[in-house]
Amino acid sequence: MLDDRIRCAALRGKITSAADAAQLVRNGMRVGTSGFTRAGDAKAVPLEIARRAREESEPLRITLMTGASLGNDTDRILTEARALERRLPFQVDATLRRAINRGEVMFVDQHLSETVELLRDNRLGALDLAIIEAVAITETGGIVPTTSVGNSATFAALAQKVIVEINLAQPLALEGLHDIWSPAARPGRAPLPLMRVEDRVGTPCIQIAPEKIAAIVITNQPDSSSTVLPADADTALIAGHLVEFFQHEVSRGRLPKQLPPLQAGIGTIANAVLSGFAASPFEALTLYSEVLQDSTFDLFDAGKLAFASGASVTLSAKRQEQVLNDIARYRDRLVLRPQEVSNHPEVIRRLGLIAINTALEADIYGNVNSTHVGGTHMMNGIGGSGDFARNASYAVFATKSIAKDGRISSIVPMVPHCDHNEHDVDVIVTERGLANLTGLAPRERALTVIEHCAHPLYRDILRDYYRDAAALGGHTPHRLDAAFALHTRFAQTGSMLP
Amino acid sequence: MLDDRIRCAALRGKITSAADAAQLVRNGMRVGTSGFTRAGDAKAVPLEIARRAREESEPLRITLMTGASLGNDTDRILTEARALERRLPFQVDATLRRAINRGEVMFVDQHLSETVELLRDNRLGALDLAIIEAVAITETGGIVPTTSVGNSATFAALAQKVIVEINLAQPLALEGLHDIWSPAARPGRAPLPLMRVEDRVGTPCIQIAPEKIAAIVITNQPDSSSTVLPADADTALIAGHLVEFFQHEVSRGRLPKQLPPLQAGIGTIANAVLSGFAASPFEALTLYSEVLQDSTFDLFDAGKLAFASGASVTLSAKRQEQVLNDIARYRDRLVLRPQEVSNHPEVIRRLGLIAINTALEADIYGNVNSTHVGGTHMMNGIGGSGDFARNASYAVFATKSIAKDGRISSIVPMVPHCDHNEHDVDVIVTERGLANLTGLAPRERALTVIEHCAHPLYRDILRDYYRDAAALGGHTPHRLDAAFALHTRFAQTGSMLP
Numbered sequence: 001m002l003d004d005r006i007r008c009a010a011l012r013g014k015i016t017s018a019a020d021a022a023q024l025v026r027n028g029m030r031v032g033t034s035g036f037t038r039a040g041d042a043k044a045v046p047l048e049i050a051r052r053a054r055e056e057s058e059p060l061r062i063t064l065m066t067g068a069s070l071g072n073d074t075d076r077i078l079t080e081a082r083a084l085e086r087r088l089p090f091q092v093d094a095t096l097r098r099a100i101n102r103g104e105v106m107f108v109d110q111h112l113s114e115t116v117e118l119l120r121d122n123r124l125g126a127l128d129l130a131i132i133e134a135v136a137i138t139e140t141g142g143i144v145p146t147t148s149v150g151n152s153a154t155f156a157a158l159a160q161k162v163i164v165e166i167n168l169a170q171p172l173a174l175e176g177l178h179d180i181w182s183p184a185a186r187p188g189r190a191p192l193p194l195m196r197v198e199d200r201v202g203t204p205c206i207q208i209a210p211e212k213i214a215a216i217v218i219t220n221q222p223d224s225s226s227t228v229l230p231a232d233a234d235t236a237l238i239a240g241h242l243v244e245f246f247q248h249e250v251s252r253g254r255l256p257k258q259l260p261p262l263q264a265g266i267g268t269i270a271n272a273v274l275s276g277f278a279a280s281p282f283e284a285l286t287l288y289s290e291v292l293q294d295s296t297f298d299l300f301d302a303g304k305l306a307f308a309s310g311a312s313v314t315l316s317a318k319r320q321e322q323v324l325n326d327i328a329r330y331r332d333r334l335v336l337r338p339q340e341v342s343n344h345p346e347v348i349r350r351l352g353l354i355a356i357n358t359a360l361e362a363d364i365y366g367n368v369n370s371t372h373v374g375g376t377h378m379m380n381g382i383g384g385s386g387d388f389a390r391n392a393s394y395a396v397f398a399t400k401s402i403a404k405d406g407r408i409s410s411i412v413p414m415v416p417h418c419d420h421n422e423h424d425v426d427v428i429v430t431e432r433g434l435a436n437l438t439g440l441a442p443r444e445r446a447l448t449v450i451e452h453c454a455h456p457l458y459r460d461i462l463r464d465y466y467r468d469a470a471a472l473g474g475h476t477p478h479r480l481d482a483a484f485a486l487h488t489r490f491a492q493t494g495s496m497l498p
Numbered sequence: 499m500l501d502d503r504i505r506c507a508a509l510r511g512k513i514t515s516a517a518d519a520a521q522l523v524r525n526g527m528r529v530g531t532s533g534f535t536r537a538g539d540a541k542a543v544p545l546e547i548a549r550r551a552r553e554e555s556e557p558l559r560i561t562l563m564t565g566a567s568l569g570n571d572t573d574r575i576l577t578e579a580r581a582l583e584r585r586l587p588f589q590v591d592a593t594l595r596r597a598i599n600r601g602e603v604m605f606v607d608q609h610l611s612e613t614v615e616l617l618r619d620n621r622l623g624a625l626d627l628a629i630i631e632a633v634a635i636t637e638t639g640g641i642v643p644t645t646s647v648g649n650s651a652t653f654a655a656l657a658q659k660v661i662v663e664i665n666l667a668q669p670l671a672l673e674g675l676h677d678i679w680s681p682a683a684r685p686g687r688a689p690l691p692l693m694r695v696e697d698r699v700g701t702p703c704i705q706i707a708p709e710k711i712a713a714i715v716i717t718n719q720p721d722s723s724s725t726v727l728p729a730d731a732d733t734a735l736i737a738g739h740l741v742e743f744f745q746h747e748v749s750r751g752r753l754p755k756q757l758p759p760l761q762a763g764i765g766t767i768a769n770a771v772l773s774g775f776a777a778s779p780f781e782a783l784t785l786y787s788e789v790l791q792d793s794t795f796d797l798f799d800a801g802k803l804a805f806a807s808g809a810s811v812t813l814s815a816k817r818q819e820q821v822l823n824d825i826a827r828y829r830d831r832l833v834l835r836p837q838e839v840s841n842h843p844e845v846i847r848r849l850g851l852i853a854i855n856t857a858l859e860a861d862i863y864g865n866v867n868s869t870h871v872g873g874t875h876m877m878n879g880i881g882g883s884g885d886f887a888r889n890a891s892y893a894v895f896a897t898k899s900i901a902k903d904g905r906i907s908s909i910v911p912m913v914p915h916c917d918h919n920e921h922d923v924d925v926i927v928t929e930r931g932l933a934n935l936t937g938l939a940p941r942e943r944a945l946t947v948i949e950h951c952a953h954p955l956y957r958d959i960l961r962d963y964y965r966d967a968a969a970l971g972g973h974t975p976h977r978l979d980a981a982f983a984l985h986t987r988f989a990q991t992g993s994m995l996p
Binding site: 086088100101102103106107108109110111117118121122123124125183186187188189190191192193195196252253254255256258260344345346349350351352367372374375376377378382386390391393414416417418419421422423424438439440441443444469470472473474475476477478480481483484487488491 | 584586598599600601604605606607608609615616619620621622623684685686687688689690691693694750751752753754756758842843844847848849850865870872873874875876880884888889891912914915916917919920921922936937938939941942967968970971972973974975976978979981982985986989
């Protein structure tokens, strides 16, 4: 029955239970697993690691590296079992988040393109074990990933031992979607030869020495579905402002009518913005992104999208069923790549991407906080937003102008944590409007961000702040004694409003 | 007499005075000039623009774009003449700085690799005029730059008209040092084919249509010399910590014995650090940097440096005379490139650079302020530090632990302006020691930065801040009500110390 899934006959003897495979893990090990934005994560062995950590008398704590976030409540279950010593480079789990914010799990919040560069250079320690979900193992022992590639290829290449989870719920038809390419070690590295979104530069599977495959576990469980909310009136306005802006850029000769490839971050706003392009006049769009969400397939179905390149496919339950059952319909317009290729600065700069990511908050000068609530508490992580924003042609950050019914303004005098600074951010957009910061000095930026992006509830507060700060002088005027007044007021009263 | 300097005979009729050439300038024009870190700047025509602005009754205010900083007091003289409406992407002049901080000149502080990308995409408006210093014009009208390339090639290509300043004080022997390469417009851009520091990928001169050359002005004036201070006890300690660190990285198998190419920022500390490598055990070093300072030639003369690639050569008066008179001695080990090549993310990532730049201040979590004194007042600009830090293999920021006899700590609880964030910064080093932040979570970073980098005068203050902040919880603990207490105390009392 598994002949088509494990085509290298010599490896069929490695099939074992998840519990037995998890016995390969020792306290203190560094473990890398597949999984990027809930897609293609290893679903069985990590839970057995958690069970061992709960049940055994000896401590079992590991460093867990992934592509990005996991589904399947894996991060919660590992956290509750106290099995996580250190976690990188991204997560979205509420329980793990609380443990990180209590200082119990050491979380290293990294640019998603950089984790495997550091591993390859031996700067994060040796990787003991990789656990990779696959649809199949080929005749030569090649591992065919499922709905994400993430960091799986490099994890498998560098780990001492590899566990493969063959997930029967992931259709074999996914084979052929992937394009596995890894840069050579430095020095002597050649250019990444990708010049168009649709270019294939690598191989369709992860080829490692088959004897490194220490165990094969059979699973049968779909990916956790996306938690993205549907578009609403505000996200539709944001999408509208952006479509209008890009039309304007085309009309001024700053962009070709055929837009450069788009990247859109994970989450509700970026997904809604992309969906908004379905009603735009733009044609033959392309995506060079990390995660392909429902919006990707909305655009395909609307006939607007010519090609999509990503590191994962993360869909709502309904879309997941439809796409996986009908993957043939999309497969010649899709490719899944390692995240160090999808997020590679070289390619992002070369293609001149339009990068659209979500801000938690932005300040009047265009600095963006993507990660830290109140400047202190980790939400998810920077993800790929830094890879894209620094090197893209247009770096757009989108947010609703207010949160919590107006008790929080997403436009503030100064961000208390800066993930993307004024040098990188080209456009801030909220449902109120859009500020194009390109070529503007900070004093000019402040005026346009306040007038175009801030909610009317907060405009006077921000105008007053800027006026008082500007009176003190400076290229980027601030009152350091009042820069966080909105944040401290919220901490004290539950609202940034006086 | 000028036959060897203007080898295209048809262009000799374009020779004119600087005053006449400056008549090409109109109010509101965008003007791009050569000049990068005081080297190779246009020396005559900009001063005539200033004279016109002072003397004429009609306003004459321009947008001035350069490679980086200018010598020759040009920025001061233009500022005093109120000839600058807008200035980008970098400057170091005290008079201009004051005008920027008063909000009188709109300064756009850009990553140095990005200015010409934006110009090429028509996002900074059309460039009306380029003024380029050259040692010669070739038979085919090619412009041979002098001691810097900077943005000159793209300025000349994009400007409607070009003025060439032939500077007889710059030796003809500079010809052949330059390697001019520009990326194609997007889409359709190919990889930048540079794979080794010494690779030449372009042409030795800036080739434009000769009829675009509207005027040629003859000058005879050396570059302004570098203002870099000699190494002192503290910079020697910083260099020592770094050499020891890189030896440690080699011994742990994280770096090859033959180090990757080094980049070092402009200024005293980076220059001193590089000079410190002369006494290190490392051999056959290479530089892939922006500005080649005295330290480059110290390393050549010490037999430590195999090759140096830069965008400019900026030397002390003594070194300038020696190097320019003896350029044959170095020329086969030197190349000068456009700054979008020297600072290109693609190449920086491919080569795996060690990037060493100067911090104005760093916070306990490894965020770096490179630009804004007190978070508000522009010092110089971010320069290339962001191009390098984001994409380098090792991003090092160096600073003395204190300034103004201890009244300022360069290690603070939170930077009031963030140019390089925790995601980009690998190493902080002061004369007190070195903090390797790779793979550390913020709480771990805080402890190592405080204990290894802060001055003993401030350690208890920083420990207390961190302890109180950590008690409040969070991934990156802060007390927003006290994050800038050191800065506001300094503003009030002249010292960060209680």
